Amino acid sequence: MxxxxxxxxxxxxxxxxxxxxxxxxxxxxxxxxxxxxxxxxxxxxxxxxxxxxxxxxxxxxxxxxxxxxxxxxxxxxxxxxxxxxxxxxxxxxxxxxxxxxxxxxxxxxxxxxxxxxxxxxxxxxxxxxxxxxxxxxxxFDTAVNTALDAIDRIRDTAASHERVFFIEVMGRHAGFIALDVGLAGGAEVIALPEIPTGPEEIAEQIRLSEAKGKHSSIIVVAEGAYPGGADTLMKAAQQIHPFEGRVTVLGHIQRGGSxxxxxxxxxxxxxxxxxxxxxxxxxxxxxxxxxxxxxxxxxxxxxxxxxxxxxxxxxxxxxxxx
Amino acid sequence: MxxxxxxxxxxxxxxxxxxxxxxxxxxxxxxxxxxxxxxxxxxxxxxxxxxxxxxxxxxxxxxxxxxxxxxxxxxxxxxxxxxxxxxxxxxxxxxxxxxxxxxxxxxxxxxxxxxxxxxxxxxxxxxxxxxxxxxxxxxFDTAVNTALDAIDRIRDTAASHERVFFIEVMGRHAGFIALDVGLAGGAEVIALPEIPTGPEEIAEQIRLSEAKGKHSSIIVVAEGAYPGGADTLMKAAQQIHPFEGRVTVLGHIQRGGSxxxxxxxxxxxxxxxxxxxxxxxxxxxxxxxxxxxxxxxxxxxxxxxxxxxxxxxxxxxxxxxx
Amino acid sequence: MxxxxxxxxxxxxxxxxxxxxxxxxxxxxxxxxxxxxxxxxxxxxxxxxxxxxxxxxxxxxxxxxxxxxxxxxxxxxxxxxxxxxxxxxxxxxxxxxxxxxxxxxxxxxxxxxxxxxxxxxxxxxxxxxxxxxxxxxxxFDTAVNTALDAIDRIRDTAASHERVFFIEVMGRHAGFIALDVGLAGGAEVIALPEIPTGPEEIAEQIRLSEAKGKHSSIIVVAEGAYPGGADTLMKAAQQIHPFEGRVTVLGHIQRGGSxxxxxxxxxxxxxxxxxxxxxxxxxxxxxxxxxxxxxxxxxxxxxxxxxxxxxxxxxxxxxxxx
Amino acid sequence: MxxxxxxxxxxxxxxxxxxxxxxxxxxxxxxxxxxxxxxxxxxxxxxxxxxxxxxxxxxxxxxxxxxxxxxxxxxxxxxxxxxxxxxxxxxxxxxxxxxxxxxxxxxxxxxxxxxxxxxxxxxxxxxxxxxxxxxxxxxFDTAVNTALDAIDRIRDTAASHERVFFIEVMGRHAGFIALDVGLAGGAEVIALPEIPTGPEEIAEQIRLSEAKGKHSSIIVVAEGAYPGGADTLMKAAQQIHPFEGRVTVLGHIQRGGSxxxxxxxxxxxxxxxxxxxxxxxxxxxxxxxxxxxxxxxxxxxxxxxxxxxxxxxxxxxxxxxx
CATH class of the missing domain: 3.40.50.450 (Rossmann fold)
Known part of the structure; x- marks a missing residue:
């Protein structure tokens, strides 16, 4: 050639x-x-x-x-x-x-x-x-680190406010980003397309954390882990066990950067x-x-x-x- | 004391x-x-x-x-x-x-x-x-720099894909973050609570950009600049002049970090x-x-x-x- | 024109x-x-x-x-x-x-x-x-933040090892970078061209810290604060009061970056x-x-x-x- | 147990x-x-x-x-x-x-x-x-990324000034950091303990770059690649072929950080x-x-x-x- x-x-x-x-x-x-x-x-x-x-x-x-x-x-x-x-x-x-x-x-x-x-x-x-x-x-490695930086920031607020944060990361069909970010970010729960986690499990997990005196949690959710994404998942969990929650969808910031x-x-x-x-x-x-x-x-x-x-x-x- | x-x-x-x-x-x-x-x-x-x-x-x-x-x-x-x-x-x-x-x-x-x-x-x-x-x-200075870092990342994708990105930053009643981030991030349009920018102006601005051969834009929107936020604003603008757009709501990452x-x-x-x-x-x-x-x-x-x-x-x- | x-x-x-x-x-x-x-x-x-x-x-x-x-x-x-x-x-x-x-x-x-x-x-x-x-x-603001990021990193090591770190920042004739970085980095001592700090004062300061049970310190030194820079200054202080010290000259990384x-x-x-x-x-x-x-x-x-x-x-x- | x-x-x-x-x-x-x-x-x-x-x-x-x-x-x-x-x-x-x-x-x-x-x-x-x-x-991965960030910053200055920068990274006996940083940072020359590169080769490389009209270069040097480190190596190369050079020793910033x-x-x-x-x-x-x-x-x-x-x-x- x-x-x-x-x-x-x-x-x-x-x-x-x-x-x-x-x-x-x-x-x-x-x-x-x-x-x-x-x-x-x-x-x-x-x-x-x-x-x-x-x-x-x-x-x-x-x-x-x-x-x-x-x-x-x-x-x-x-x-x-x-x-x-x-x-x-x-x-x-x-x-x-x-x-x-x-x-x-x-x-x-x-x-x-x-x-x-x-x-x-x-x-x-x-x-x-x-x-x-x-x-x-x-x-992949850059996206994971970008998402992780975001989670580190949000943890500051989660810890200060005693809130539960749901963070949606990219991954419609695959949970690779969510898995690495969840482990590296110390997330309490990780919801993946491959291993679905429903609102019941999340509500139960939050209830258990509260019982242990732990009032802030990070839940990492891959885009495709639940129909409607992190927002729908959080609301469904709140129906089962009320808690103060916030959702952040990281979106396109995960694509860019050096x-x-x-x-x-x-x-x-x-x-x-x-x-x-x-x-x-x-x-x-x-x-x-x-x-x-x-x-x-x-x-x-x-x-x-x-x-x-x-x-x-x-x-x-x-x-x-x- | x-x-x-x-x-x-x-x-x-x-x-x-x-x-x-x-x-x-x-x-x-x-x-x-x-x-x-x-x-x-x-x-x-x-x-x-x-x-x-x-x-x-x-x-x-x-x-x-x-x-x-x-x-x-x-x-x-x-x-x-x-x-x-x-x-x-x-x-x-x-x-x-x-x-x-x-x-x-x-x-x-x-x-x-x-x-x-x-x-x-x-x-x-x-x-x-x-x-x-x-x-x-x-x-304030930290939040502005965090938001700016996100915009720099999104611009990589915007430039690569020829898309219009709407980025919602914090500011329910005040546009300080949006203004500094918008100027520093080279945003094409900045929508503030203090200086409202409606869907007509945004549609017109995008039309003008396209006419000049420029197919990617960054629109920075303060939370309180438009009822319903950046998402509603984008959809209203798309009704007037269709374009490929994406919304990112930066949310709580702006609160945290060193x-x-x-x-x-x-x-x-x-x-x-x-x-x-x-x-x-x-x-x-x-x-x-x-x-x-x-x-x-x-x-x-x-x-x-x-x-x-x-x-x-x-x-x-x-x-x-x- | x-x-x-x-x-x-x-x-x-x-x-x-x-x-x-x-x-x-x-x-x-x-x-x-x-x-x-x-x-x-x-x-x-x-x-x-x-x-x-x-x-x-x-x-x-x-x-x-x-x-x-x-x-x-x-x-x-x-x-x-x-x-x-x-x-x-x-x-x-x-x-x-x-x-x-x-x-x-x-x-x-x-x-x-x-x-x-x-x-x-x-x-x-x-x-x-x-x-x-x-x-x-x-x-200036970028240079200060770059130097500060370096100091935050070095503090991790200083705290882990119980060492004294001398960090030389730019500023041959003016101490603006050193002053802001020193304050923002929580430095124990700041040496500026405008307010010289000799080896005696530094040795004394380290001695006092040790007496209080504090074994790690950060000393920020502007280039022009002492003839020969941070390295010479540290060695002179060690002559007066021995301590385990390290020097880092930040140099040209302070000039670059977004x-x-x-x-x-x-x-x-x-x-x-x-x-x-x-x-x-x-x-x-x-x-x-x-x-x-x-x-x-x-x-x-x-x-x-x-x-x-x-x-x-x-x-x-x-x-x-x- | x-x-x-x-x-x-x-x-x-x-x-x-x-x-x-x-x-x-x-x-x-x-x-x-x-x-x-x-x-x-x-x-x-x-x-x-x-x-x-x-x-x-x-x-x-x-x-x-x-x-x-x-x-x-x-x-x-x-x-x-x-x-x-x-x-x-x-x-x-x-x-x-x-x-x-x-x-x-x-x-x-x-x-x-x-x-x-x-x-x-x-x-x-x-x-x-x-x-x-x-x-x-x-x-290791963190240290490499920290060093890379420094090189990206220095490259801004190198490109602006048409200078040759020698950057010394950690590695007394092993060149792993230097190798990855050198490749990822687009370095023109990488000097490792395992593959020594003498002043002659560096001088020759700089001469060739200049002949091609390229006036800025990044040379990554592992601590143990040359007796006396990057500074001695640069000076030896300048004896053979004069050029405007600068040395930065990254030092302890490579150890710290999240x-x-x-x-x-x-x-x-x-x-x-x-x-x-x-x-x-x-x-x-x-x-x-x-x-x-x-x-x-x-x-x-x-x-x-x-x-x-x-x-x-x-x-x-x-x-x-x-």
């Missing part, structure tokens, strides 16, 4: 820029040209291409978001859209693609490969950590490995880090298999909450 | 511990004993008193929240409750009181002085900055000055910092007069948003 | 970009063109000019450093260099200049005005806060006011904020008069250190 | 408190009493014991340092001192010990077991990450597992996390075997530095 494309797609995640930088610089060191595709599949269809040399990715390793931007594309959901995207890639003499994103990004990649034989290698960039084939996705060291190192490793994998002729795989080693997983498997949460960590959090 | 009481009351604010430390250490240096009253007026009625020596306030200057905790008291709203509180203070031989808090705290203090002749001096501890008689309240240097310095100055003012025989006043100097304001004036926002800063923010 | 230049010069300070943004956007709103001069006086002599439109300063308000960069220029110290600089400005049809920097920057500006009648207005951008005519310089809210607001106000002042025909003045209001001070006075530290804050810190 | 002791020893590390909390709470949940030993081996000899119940470790998971404190003990280096320590443990009916610390701590533990048959289990708490038998030590999520999760896992291991009858082992799983390593092996740095990460950093 002489020229490869790189794009970021789906929800942005801290470390995407670090991955992008690694793709560009590894390629340059190996005499492969890189073309950046702006705004994901939308920009691919519209031919928003820009050459990327090593200096173009200077001073971005520490930046949140993605300098290539990202977007949703309705057109790409149709075969005509994908055909146009393939035509644009051919026109620009792009021989293969590194796609940085989450499951939506990879589903699109699978279609492009099936329909138009474009070689594509995926890099897992999403804060949710919900991709099979990598212990951690790029952005990536942590771990996310930068992971992104650098996976970005470089993705470029190397693509150039060496592989396609249809996602690069991941499993038990400290670089690992390849078929894109289809990465999006379809479910990565389980570590039940022992959940049990540990329960024990340590006292 | 030989023994004074100190309490924190109302919503907690970063820097309350620094103020408390200053009261205790100034008093010790001047041979006055200090008694800490736990849980505000509620603890006063229940006699939750604890002697405070200089070592008891070691290593707290950097902590958010308040080690004395704070609470609401229904009993204190009744004359009988306040009489009981006065009896408790007399019993403990407390000659006067430093009350750290916001307007609710000071209203209670005014009643205690009127009904029971307890000498009380107030220290403005509230993140809202809505007290007359001080340029800044303790906790205080900034400015809040620690302010709290130290006001705490020490409050102890000195009380011991020297004054009462019924709030200590503040006005134009860099310590200033006294009658408690009644502090809670009743309205401190205006600086219109020129608002106009500047508008010009600088481009 | 139809076209003005803007430059940053001297040591960089957080908030310089925010000031630059304010100059550019105020000017654009008032139909004045802005030319950015790269690398301070060095770039002026070499004609490194770049037009700056409002979009060119988008998304920089939160960035540390200066996008125009800064440099030292030996050539500018000579009359020939300054003549060449003036020629370059005339050639580019630049009618006046906003200079963002510290005393070296302003001394250069004074010469340019004297020798070549270039209208120049100064904006105080330096972390040292050592300019007369403004209560705070741009960058500016605080306060620095961004100050920079925005002063940048806009500087552009307005220049365009309205004034010259040879520095814009400052004094007691909350914008104030003008002749450049010569700004660099020659000495702004005193607030002795009452120093005394307060001493009392509160217990 | 009915009663176990726990102590922190050696240099403090962020996450020690989280590990301590996990030991105490796991034990309480399993009906084992816990006694805290203050000030490491020094406190053991002096019998500074304190019972620790679950509420005693509330609200410490987020705190840097160690609430048990730590100290060096000369007495413990002698057989008599260790005999006295054993006597104290017996007197307090302590059946076994969890020792949180680094290699010095474990060497002491080995002796106590050999000489006095005290069952001891180790938990790796040290920022240096230089223990065999665990992929990461507790405190632990990251990763460190809190790791500390919680290892602390609980250590208590469980000890109670179940094992001794003379260190708990670690290897490839995501809890692993046991003999204490002797943990301190004697050398954990290698990952050469591929070093090579990657070199490629990505452009």
């Amino acid at each position: 002489k020229r490869i494309g790189v794009m970021t797609s789906g929800g942005d995640a801290p470390g995407m820029n670090a991955a992008l930088r690694a793709v560009v610089r590894w390629a340059a060191a190996n005499e492969v040209e890189v073309v950046g595709i702006r705004r994901g599949y939308a920009g691919m269809i519209e031919g928003e291409f820009v050459p990327l040399a090593p200096r173009d990715v200077a001073n971005i390793i520490q930046r949140g978001g993605t300098i290539l931007r990202t977007a949703r594309s309705k057109a790409f959901l149709e075969p005509e859209g994908r055909a146009e995207a393939a035509r644009r890639l051919a026109e620009a003499k792009i021989d293969g693609l590194v796609a940085i994103g989450g499951d939506g990004t990879f589903r699109g990649a699978i279609k492009m490969t099936q329909e138009h034989r474009i070689p594509i290698v995926g890099v897992p960039g999403t804060i949710d950590n919900d991709l099979y084939g990598t212990d951690f996705t790029i952005g 990536p942590t060291a771990r996310d930068r190192v992971l992104a650098s490793r996976l970005g470089a490995a993705a470029a190397e994998t693509l150039v060496s002729g592989s396609s249809g795989v996602m690069l991941g880090e499993v038990e400290g080693e670089i690992a390849l997983t078929p894109l289809a498997e990465a999006v379809e298999r479910r990565k389980p949460i570590d039940r022992s960590v959940y049990d540990l959090a329960t024990v340590l909450a006292e | 030989k023994r004074i009481g100190v309490m924190t009351s109302g919503g907690d604010a970063p820097g309350m511990n620094a103020a408390l430390r200053a009261v205790v250490r100034w008093a010790a240096a001047n041979e006055v004993e200090v008694v800490g009253i736990r849980r505000g007026y509620a603890g006063m009625i229940e006699g939750e008193f604890v002697p405070l020596a200089p070592r008891d306030v070691a290593n707290i200057i950097q902590r958010g929240g308040t080690i004395l905790r704070t609470a609401r008291s229904k009993a204190f709203l009744e004359p009988e409750g306040r009489a009981e509180a006065a009896r408790r203070l007399a019993e403990a031989k407390i000659d006067g009181l430093v009350a750290i808090g916001g307007d609710g705290t000071f209203r209670g203090a005014i009643k205690m002085t009127q009904e029971h002749r307890i000498p009380i001096v107030g220290v403005p501890g509230t993140i809202d900055n809505d007290l007359y008689g001080t340029d800044f309240t303790i906790g 205080p900034t240097a400015r809040d620690r310095v302010l709290a130290s100055r006001l705490g020490a000055a409050a102890a000195e003012t009380l011991v020297s025989g004054s009462s019924g006043v709030m200590l503040g910092e006005v134009e860099g100097e310590i200033a006294l304001t009658p408690l009644a004036e502090a809670v009743e007069r309205r401190k205006p926002i600086d219109r020129s800063v608002y106009d500047l923010a508008t010009v600088l948003a481009e | 139809k076209r003005i230049g803007v430059m940053t010069s001297g040591g960089d300070a957080p908030g310089m970009n925010a000031a630059l943004r304010a100059v550019v956007r105020w000017a654009a709103a008032n139909e004045v063109e802005v030319v950015g001069i790269r690398r301070g006086y060095a770039g002026m002599i070499e004609g490194e000019f770049v037009p700056l439109a409002p979009r060119d300063v988008a998304n920089i308000i939160q960035r540390g450093g200066t996008i125009l960069r800064t440099a030292r220029s030996k050539a500018f110290l000579e009359p020939e260099g300054r003549a060449e600089a003036a020629r370059r400005l005339a050639e580019a049809k630049i009618d006046g200049l906003v200079a963002i920097g510290g005393d070296g920057t302003f001394r250069g500006a004074i010469k340019m005005t004297q020798e070549h009648r270039i209208p120049i207005v100064g904006v105080p951008g330096t972390i040292d806060n050592d300019l007369y005519g403004t209560d705070f310089t741009i960058g 500016p605080t809210a306060r620095d961004r607001v100050l920079a925005s106000r002063l940048g806009a006011a500087a552009a307005e002042t220049l365009v309205s025909g004034s010259s040879g003045v520095m814009l400052g904020e004094v007691e909350g209001e914008i104030a003008l001070t002749p450049l010569a006075e700004a660099v020659e008069r000495r702004k005193p530290i607030d002795r009452s804050v120093y005394d307060l810190a001493t009392v509160l250190a217990e | 009915k009663r176990i002791g726990v102590m922190t020893s050696g240099g403090d590390a962020p996450g020690m408190n989280a590990a301590l909390r996990a030991v105490v709470r796991w034990a309480a949940a399993n009906e084992v009493e816990v006694v805290g030993i203050r000030r490491g081996y020094a406190g053991m000899i002096e019998g500074e014991f304190v019972p620790l119940a679950p509420r005693d470790v509330a609200n410490i998971i987020q705190r840097g340092g160690t609430i048990l404190r730590t100290a060096r003990s000369k007495a413990f280096l002698e057989p008599e001192g260790r005999a006295e320590a054993a006597r104290r443990l017996a007197e307090a009916k302590i059946d076994g010990l969890v020792a949180i610390g680094g290699d010095g701590t474990f060497r002491g533990a080995i002796k106590m077991t050999q000489e006095h048959r005290i069952p001891i289990v180790g938990v790796p708490g040290t920022i240096d990450n230089d223990l065999y038998g665990t992929d990461f030590t507790i405190g 632990p990251t999520a990763r460190d809190r999760v790791l500390a919680s896992r290892l602390g609980a597992a250590a208590a469980e291991t000890l109670v179940s009858g094992s001794s003379g082992v260190m708990l670690g996390e290897v490839e995501g799983e809890i692993a046991l390593t003999p204490l002797a092996e943990a301190v004697e075997r050398r954990k290698p740095i990952d050469r591929s990460v070093y090579d990657l950093a070199t490629v990505l530095a452009e």
